[in-house]
Amino acid sequence: MWLIGARGSVATTVIAGCAAVAAGLHPPTGMVTETAPFDDVPLPPLSALVFGGHDTTSYPLPKRAEELAAGGVLPYGLPRAVRAELAAADEAVRPGGPLPGDDRDDRELVTAFTADLRAFLRTHALDRAVVVNVASTEPAAGDERAPADDRLPASSLYAHAALRAGCSYVNFTPSTGMHHPLLQQMAVCSGLPYAGRDGKTGQTLLRSVLAPMFARRALSVRAWSGTNLLGGGDGATLTDPAAAAAKNAGKARVLADNLGAAPPGEVHIDNVPALGDWKTAWDHVAFEGFLGNRMILQTVWQGCDSALAAPLVLDLARLTAAAHAAGISGPLTPLGFYFKDPDGGPAALADQYAELLAFTHDLRTRR
Amino acid sequence: MWLIGARGSVATTVIAGCAAVAAGLHPPTGMVTETAPFDDVPLPPLSALVFGGHDTTSYPLPKRAEELAAGGVLPYGLPRAVRAELAAADEAVRPGGPLPGDDRDDRELVTAFTADLRAFLRTHALDRAVVVNVASTEPAAGDERAPADDRLPASSLYAHAALRAGCSYVNFTPSTGMHHPLLQQMAVCSGLPYAGRDGKTGQTLLRSVLAPMFARRALSVRAWSGTNLLGGGDGATLTDPAAAAAKNAGKARVLADNLGAAPPGEVHIDNVPALGDWKTAWDHVAFEGFLGNRMILQTVWQGCDSALAAPLVLDLARLTAAAHAAGISGPLTPLGFYFKDPDGGPAALADQYAELLAFTHDLRTRR
Amino acid sequence: MWLIGARGSVATTVIAGCAAVAAGLHPPTGMVTETAPFDDVPLPPLSALVFGGHDTTSYPLPKRAEELAAGGVLPYGLPRAVRAELAAADEAVRPGGPLPGDDRDDRELVTAFTADLRAFLRTHALDRAVVVNVASTEPAAGDERAPADDRLPASSLYAHAALRAGCSYVNFTPSTGMHHPLLQQMAVCSGLPYAGRDGKTGQTLLRSVLAPMFARRALSVRAWSGTNLLGGGDGATLTDPAAAAAKNAGKARVLADNLGAAPPGEVHIDNVPALGDWKTAWDHVAFEGFLGNRMILQTVWQGCDSALAAPLVLDLARLTAAAHAAGISGPLTPLGFYFKDPDGGPAALADQYAELLAFTHDLRTRR
Amino acid sequence: MWLIGARGSVATTVIAGCAAVAAGLHPPTGMVTETAPFDDVPLPPLSALVFGGHDTTSYPLPKRAEELAAGGVLPYGLPRAVRAELAAADEAVRPGGPLPGDDRDDRELVTAFTADLRAFLRTHALDRAVVVNVASTEPAAGDERAPADDRLPASSLYAHAALRAGCSYVNFTPSTGMHHPLLQQMAVCSGLPYAGRDGKTGQTLLRSVLAPMFARRALSVRAWSGTNLLGGGDGATLTDPAAAAAKNAGKARVLADNLGAAPPGEVHIDNVPALGDWKTAWDHVAFEGFLGNRMILQTVWQGCDSALAAPLVLDLARLTAAAHAAGISGPLTPLGFYFKDPDGGPAALADQYAELLAFTHDLRTRR
Structure with a gap:
C-alpha cells in the first residue's frame, strides 16, 4: 500500500x-x-x-x-x-x-x-x-x-x-x-x-441514507442546509474557497442523485482550529409532508475524520x-x-x- | 375505508x-x-x-x-x-x-x-x-x-x-x-x-435508515438513547406507562433487528401539551469507530404526527x-x-x- | 407611532x-x-x-x-x-x-x-x-x-x-x-x-446571556460559530453580502463586548425561502474548561422574527x-x-x- | 482541604x-x-x-x-x-x-x-x-x-x-x-x-441564565424538558431513582425560582456507560411569544463533569x-x-x- x-x-x-x-x-x-x-x-x-x-x-x-x-x-x-x-x-x-x-x-x-x-x-x-x-x-x-x-x-x-x-x-x-x-x-x-x-465518511454518508428515506416516503425536501466545522490540516486547507468548492460538489451530488434535483440550501465549511482533528456537521432539512405541512429534521454528526x-x-x-x-x-x-x-x-x-x-x-x- | x-x-x-x-x-x-x-x-x-x-x-x-x-x-x-x-x-x-x-x-x-x-x-x-x-x-x-x-x-x-x-x-x-x-x-x-x-412515521422511520448505516459500515453502536416530546391526545395517552411500553417495543425492535442486538439506551415519551399535535424526537447515538474512537450522532425530528x-x-x-x-x-x-x-x-x-x-x-x- | x-x-x-x-x-x-x-x-x-x-x-x-x-x-x-x-x-x-x-x-x-x-x-x-x-x-x-x-x-x-x-x-x-x-x-x-x-430578538439575545455565563465562570471560549437560516423578506434581503455584513457586525459585537475579544468563528446567514417568516439559528461554542478540557455547547433557536x-x-x-x-x-x-x-x-x-x-x-x- | x-x-x-x-x-x-x-x-x-x-x-x-x-x-x-x-x-x-x-x-x-x-x-x-x-x-x-x-x-x-x-x-x-x-x-x-x-456545573448552569432571559423578556415558557446522558460512577449512581430525585430537585428549583413557577416538563437522567466521564444534556424549551406564537429553544451541553x-x-x-x-x-x-x-x-x-x-x-x- x-x-x-x-x-x-x-x-x-x-x-x-x-x-x-x-x-x-x-x-x-x-x-x-x-x-x-x-x-x-x-x-x-x-x-x-x-x-x-x-x-x-x-x-x-x-x-x-x-x-x-x-x-x-x-x-x-x-x-x-x-x-x-x-x-x-x-x-x-x-x-x-x-x-x-x-x-x-x-x-x-x-x-x-x-x-x-x-x-x-x-x-x-x-x-x-x-x-x-x-x-x-x-x-x-x-x-x-x-x-x-x-x-x-x-x-x-x-x-x-x-x-x-x-x-x-x-x-x-x-x-x-x-x-x-x-x-x-x-x-x-x-x-x-x-x-x-x-x-464518504460523515455528513455525506448520512445524506446518502437520509435523502433516499425522504424520496421513498414521497416527502418533499424544500431545503437542505449544512455547516461543517473542522480543525486540523483539513480545516485549514478547506478555508481555500476553491478547495471547499471541490469538497462541496460531492456533497451536493449525493442529494441531487437521490432526490432527482438538488434542493436549495448552502453548505458551509468553516475552519475551527479549536476542534483539532474532530469535525462537527450540522444539517437542517426543511421538508414538506401531506397537505404542505412543514417539518424539520436536524442532524449533528461529531466524528474524528481520520x-x-x-x-x-x-x-x-x-x-x-x-x-x-x-x-x-x-x-x-x-x-x-x-x-x-x-x-x-x-x-x-x-x-x-x-x-x-x-x-x-x-x-x-x-x- | x-x-x-x-x-x-x-x-x-x-x-x-x-x-x-x-x-x-x-x-x-x-x-x-x-x-x-x-x-x-x-x-x-x-x-x-x-x-x-x-x-x-x-x-x-x-x-x-x-x-x-x-x-x-x-x-x-x-x-x-x-x-x-x-x-x-x-x-x-x-x-x-x-x-x-x-x-x-x-x-x-x-x-x-x-x-x-x-x-x-x-x-x-x-x-x-x-x-x-x-x-x-x-x-x-x-x-x-x-x-x-x-x-x-x-x-x-x-x-x-x-x-x-x-x-x-x-x-x-x-x-x-x-x-x-x-x-x-x-x-x-x-x-x-x-x-x-x-x-412508522418519525423517530422509528429515521432509525430504520440510520441503524443499517451503522451496521453496513461496521461502526459499533454503543448506546442509542431517545426522548420524545408530544402533545395532543397521543401525548396524554402515552403518559400511561403501559401504553408507552407498547409504543416503545416497536422502537426497540427496529434497532435490535438491524444491529443484531438492541444497544443500551432508554426511550422516553413525555406528554408536553404545549406542543399540540407536533412531536419532537431527539436521538443520541454514541458509536465507536476505528481503534475505539468515540463519536456521536444526534438527530432532532420535528413533525406533525397526523x-x-x-x-x-x-x-x-x-x-x-x-x-x-x-x-x-x-x-x-x-x-x-x-x-x-x-x-x-x-x-x-x-x-x-x-x-x-x-x-x-x-x-x-x-x- | x-x-x-x-x-x-x-x-x-x-x-x-x-x-x-x-x-x-x-x-x-x-x-x-x-x-x-x-x-x-x-x-x-x-x-x-x-x-x-x-x-x-x-x-x-x-x-x-x-x-x-x-x-x-x-x-x-x-x-x-x-x-x-x-x-x-x-x-x-x-x-x-x-x-x-x-x-x-x-x-x-x-x-x-x-x-x-x-x-x-x-x-x-x-x-x-x-x-x-x-x-x-x-x-x-x-x-x-x-x-x-x-x-x-x-x-x-x-x-x-x-x-x-x-x-x-x-x-x-x-x-x-x-x-x-x-x-x-x-x-x-x-x-x-x-x-x-x-x-436583539434571537441568536444575539441568546449570546447576550451565554457569553457572560462563560466569562463569569472563567471558561475559555475557543470558537463561536453560527448559522442562521431564514426565509421571508429578511432572508432575501440578507443574501446581499453587504446587508448581511451590517447584520453580523452587531452579532460579533455582543461576543467581543462580553468576552473581552471576539472569539474565532464565522456567522452565516442563508436565505431559505421554505422557512417563510421563521428563523432557525444554530450556534456551536467550543470552550475549554479546567486543564484544557474541551467541551461544547450547541443551541438551536427556532422563532418567528416578526x-x-x-x-x-x-x-x-x-x-x-x-x-x-x-x-x-x-x-x-x-x-x-x-x-x-x-x-x-x-x-x-x-x-x-x-x-x-x-x-x-x-x-x-x-x- | x-x-x-x-x-x-x-x-x-x-x-x-x-x-x-x-x-x-x-x-x-x-x-x-x-x-x-x-x-x-x-x-x-x-x-x-x-x-x-x-x-x-x-x-x-x-x-x-x-x-x-x-x-x-x-x-x-x-x-x-x-x-x-x-x-x-x-x-x-x-x-x-x-x-x-x-x-x-x-x-x-x-x-x-x-x-x-x-x-x-x-x-x-x-x-x-x-x-x-x-x-x-x-x-x-x-x-x-x-x-x-x-x-x-x-x-x-x-x-x-x-x-x-x-x-x-x-x-x-x-x-x-x-x-x-x-x-x-x-x-x-x-x-x-x-x-x-x-x-451547578452544566445543564442547571445554563438554565440559570436562560430562565432569567425568558422572564426578563416576558416570554412565556410553556414547557421545559430535559434529558441527561452520563456514564462514569455518577451515571451508575443516578440510575437509583431516589438519587436521581435528589439531583432533579435542584434542577427544578432553578426554573421555579426564576420563572415564578416551575413549568411543565420532565427531566430524565440516563446511565450511558459508553459516555465515560462525559455528560450530554439536551434541553427543549417550548415558549410562547407575542400573540401566542410558539417557538422553541434547544440546547445541547457536552461536558466533562469532573x-x-x-x-x-x-x-x-x-x-x-x-x-x-x-x-x-x-x-x-x-x-x-x-x-x-x-x-x-x-x-x-x-x-x-x-x-x-x-x-x-x-x-x-x-x-
Whole structure:
C-alpha cells in the first residue's frame, strides 16, 4: 500500500491501525471487509500489508502518532505498541512534489515517483501495490478538462506514476487524480483497476441514507442546509474557497442523485482550529409532508475524520488489490459505497451496499 | 375505508386530505402510492374512496378539522373547502365501544360493530371495505396471549367484527387488534388480508435508515438513547406507562433487528401539551469507530404526527384493498415498509421498500 | 407611532397585535413594559396609540395580515378581529422613497417625509409621535462616515425628517438611520431622544446571556460559530453580502463586548425561502474548561422574527415617547437591553435589564 | 482541604489540577477566584493547599489519575507530572464509612472521622481545614426532617465530624450533609461557615441564565424538558431513582425560582456507560411569544463533569477558608453562584455573581 500524503493524520491512522488490528490489540471496527459477508473473499490479509508512500513533509510517523494520541485520535499507548511498524513505514516514505521552489517539470516528477514505486515493489518483493491518495484536498480547477496552464495537478502526477508502475489506484480525496483528461486514455489502456473519489465518511454518508428515506416516503425536501466545522490540516486547507468548492460538489451530488434535483440550501465549511482533528456537521432539512405541512429534521454528526477514513482506506486498498489480482480493470463502479462522487452506480447507500456485495461475489467466483 | 377512531386527528386528516388531493387542491405529498413506481398498480383511485368508522366521541368531524387548521395541522381554509366530504363522512360514523358504563358484553359489541360495517357496505353499494385502526394506543397487556380476564381489548373487538363482515384490516397503532390469540385461527380461515402494526412515521422511520448505516459500515453502536416530546391526545395517552411500553417495543425492535442486538439506551415519551399535535424526537447515538474512537450522532425530528400518518393510512388502505381484490390473504408481510412492528420481512427501510415494489409487481401480475 | 416599513411583516404584527392586546384578545406576552416592574411608569397606554408610516409598497395591511395568518405568524382569525384597526392604519400610510425611478433629490424627499409626519400629528391631534424604523436592512456602506456619493441612505432621510418634524426616533434595524455623521449635530441640537440600533430578538439575545455565563465562570471560549437560516423578506434581503455584513457586525459585537475579544468563528446567514417568516439559528461554542478540557455547547433557536420583534417595537415606542414627554434627549443608552449594537452601556443582558429598570425609575421621578 | 470521596474523579481532578496550576503547567481556566475581580481577596494561594480526605475505596489516586488521562479527562502526561502530589494526597486519605458490614454506630463513626480530621490538622500544622463533600449522590430520604430509622446519612456523619473538629464545610453534592435537622442547632452554635449544596456545573448552569432571559423578556415558557446522558460512577449512581430525585430537585428549583413557577416538563437522567466521564444534556424549551406564537429553544451541553466541578471546588474551598479566617459563620448565602440548591439568595446567575463580588469586597474589608 503506497500512500500519497503518507505522513498525514489519515495515513498515520491507517498504518498504526492496521498494525494494531493485525496484532489483535483492537477489533476491526469500521472495516467493512472484516464483517461476515466478506468471509471468503480473497482479500490480502492485514498482516501481509506493507506500507510506503510519498509526502512533502519529513515529520516522522512515530512523532505524528504521538500527537494524534495526545489529541485523542489514537488510543493512549498505541503509538508505543506499534512503534516498530510506524518506523518501518516511515523509512519507506519518499519525498513528494512539487516541493516549494521545485524546478522539476511534470515529466521529471512522474519519472521520480514511478521509480520510487518500482523500488518499493522490488525491495519488498511485492506482487502488486495499490496507490491511495489521502493527501490534503487540492483546489478545484476552473474546469478539469482544460488546466489553466500545461501543468498537471499534483494528484494527477501521482496517478500517472501509478499507471506507469503498473499499480492500481484509489483516490480518497476530491482532488483530480485519475480524473484528468490527459490520463483517461492511458488509464483505459493500462488494464489496471482504479476507484474514487472522495471518501464518504460523515455528513455525506448520512445524506446518502437520509435523502433516499425522504424520496421513498414521497416527502418533499424544500431545503437542505449544512455547516461543517473542522480543525486540523483539513480545516485549514478547506478555508481555500476553491478547495471547499471541490469538497462541496460531492456533497451536493449525493442529494441531487437521490432526490432527482438538488434542493436549495448552502453548505458551509468553516475552519475551527479549536476542534483539532474532530469535525462537527450540522444539517437542517426543511421538508414538506401531506397537505404542505412543514417539518424539520436536524442532524449533528461529531466524528474524528481520520478514524472514520482509515478503515475505509484499508477496505479500499484490499478490495482494489483483489480486483487487480482477479484481472478486473477500469473504474471500480461497485465501490461507490465508499465515495461521495463515484464513477456511476446507484446513489442510495443501501443500493451501493448491494453492489458491493455483488462485487465480492464476483471476486470469489474469479478466484 | 372504515376508520376506528374516525373522529380523531389522524382520521380527520385522512378524510380531509383525501378529498383535497382528489380535488387537485394539494399534491399527494407523502403518499408513496402516488409516486412513479406505482403508476400501473391496480389501486382504488382516491376519488372512489368512501369513509365511515367507529368512534366513542360525537364531536363532529368538520369542527375537529377547524381545530386542526387553527393548530396548523391542516392548511388554513381547507376545512371549508372540503366541508361537504367531512360532513358526509361524519354522518357515516357509528358509536364505538365499550363506552363508559357500557353493559354490553364482547359478543354484543362485536355483533353491533359487524352490523355497522355491513350496513356501510350495503348503503354505499361497496365491493369491499378496509377497516383501519387509528384510535388511541391501548395499554399493553401483561401478556397478549393470556388476557387478564375473559374480555378482549377493544382493538380486537373491532378486528373481530372486520373478519365477520368480510373486511380486510390494517392496524396503524401498537394495540393488539388482530394479534390476539383468540383471533388467529379465525383470521387464517377468513381468507382476508391484514397488515400491521404501528405506523412508522418519525423517530422509528429515521432509525430504520440510520441503524443499517451503522451496521453496513461496521461502526459499533454503543448506546442509542431517545426522548420524545408530544402533545395532543397521543401525548396524554402515552403518559400511561403501559401504553408507552407498547409504543416503545416497536422502537426497540427496529434497532435490535438491524444491529443484531438492541444497544443500551432508554426511550422516553413525555406528554408536553404545549406542543399540540407536533412531536419532537431527539436521538443520541454514541458509536465507536476505528481503534475505539468515540463519536456521536444526534438527530432532532420535528413533525406533525397526523400529517405524517395520514398519507400512509391512505397508502395502506389502497394496497390492502388491492390485495383483497387480488385474492391475497393472511398477513401482508411486504407492507413492513410502513410499520414499526411488522409481521416478518427485512428490518432496513431500503430492503422493505424493495419488498413493497416486488409486491406491487405481484398486484399488477394478478390483475 | 410612525413606522418606516409600515406594510412589512413586523409593522403588520405591531399594529394587529397592539389592537388585539388592547382589546383583551391576547395577553401582552413578550412586552416587557407590561410586566410588574413597569406598573407605575408613565407610559402611553396601548389603547391610545395611533399608527401611520411610510412604505414603498401599496399592498394593503389587511391583506398582508391575512397572509401572515395563513403562514402561522398571526393567530387564525385575528386579521378579521382587528380589520378596522388595520384598515385605519393602512389609510395613514404614505409613500416612502426613493422609489425606483424617483427623481426627487434628498432634500425633496426629506421635505415630503416631514410634511407627512406633520400632517399625521395634526390630523390625529397628537402630542407627539415616535418614528420607528422596521424596514428591510440596508446594505452597509463601506464606511458610514463617508457616503459613496452625496446621497444619504434612505434610513437617514427618514431620521432627518423625524428630527425636522420634532419626533423622537427608534432604529430597530442595522441600517444607518440617525448614525449618519451629517445628522449627528442636528440630532444633538434637536433636544429629541432617540434609540438604536438593531433589535436583539434571537441568536444575539441568546449570546447576550451565554457569553457572560462563560466569562463569569472563567471558561475559555475557543470558537463561536453560527448559522442562521431564514426565509421571508429578511432572508432575501440578507443574501446581499453587504446587508448581511451590517447584520453580523452587531452579532460579533455582543461576543467581543462580553468576552473581552471576539472569539474565532464565522456567522452565516442563508436565505431559505421554505422557512417563510421563521428563523432557525444554530450556534456551536467550543470552550475549554479546567486543564484544557474541551467541551461544547450547541443551541438551536427556532422563532418567528416578526412575533419576536413586534412587542419590543411597542415597548421601545412607549419608552421613547415617555422619555420625550419627560424632556429626556439624546441617545437613550438605558435601552441597550433591546439592541444588538446599542449606544454604549453594559453588554450583558442582566446588566442591561438593571439599567432599564433604573431608567423607568427615572421616568417615574420626572413625571 | 479535606475531601469526602477523596479517590473519586472529582477529587482526583481537584488534586492533580491544583498541583498543575500551582506549578504553572496549565492556566487556571474555570477558576473564578483566579480572575481579575478577585485579585486582592485574601484567599489561600493554591500552592499552600494540602489535601487529605475520606473514601471507602482504597484504589490509589495515581492509578485513578492514569485512568482519567486515558479517558481524556486529564491531559495526557499530567498524571506523571504531578505524581508526587497525588501520592502525598493518597497517603493522607483515611477509610470512610459506614463500610459494607460495618458494625460501628453513628457515634463511633463520627468520632473516628473527627479524629482523622484532627490528626490531619496536627500533622500538617494547619490553621484550618475545609471539608468538601464530592462523594457520590446519596438517595434522597422520603423526608429529610424525619430519617427512616435513627441513623444519619453518611454525608451528615462527615458534616457532624467537621463541626466537631472545628472545620468549615462545603457540600458540592445534593446529599443531605449539613442540612440534617439534627445538625442544625450544632451548626449554628459552632460559629463555623458552611456552604451548599449541589454544584451547578452544566445543564442547571445554563438554565440559570436562560430562565432569567425568558422572564426578563416576558416570554412565556410553556414547557421545559430535559434529558441527561452520563456514564462514569455518577451515571451508575443516578440510575437509583431516589438519587436521581435528589439531583432533579435542584434542577427544578432553578426554573421555579426564576420563572415564578416551575413549568411543565420532565427531566430524565440516563446511565450511558459508553459516555465515560462525559455528560450530554439536551434541553427543549417550548415558549410562547407575542400573540401566542410558539417557538422553541434547544440546547445541547457536552461536558466533562469532573473538569467542570474541580475548579469550582477549589474556588469554594478557598472562599470558605477565607470566610472562616475572617470570622464569618453560618450558611454562606453569597456563594449561591456555585449551587443548584443554595441557602437563599437570588436565582439568576448574574445576580448571584453580583452577590459573590459583594462578598469578596466584604472579605477584603474584614482582612
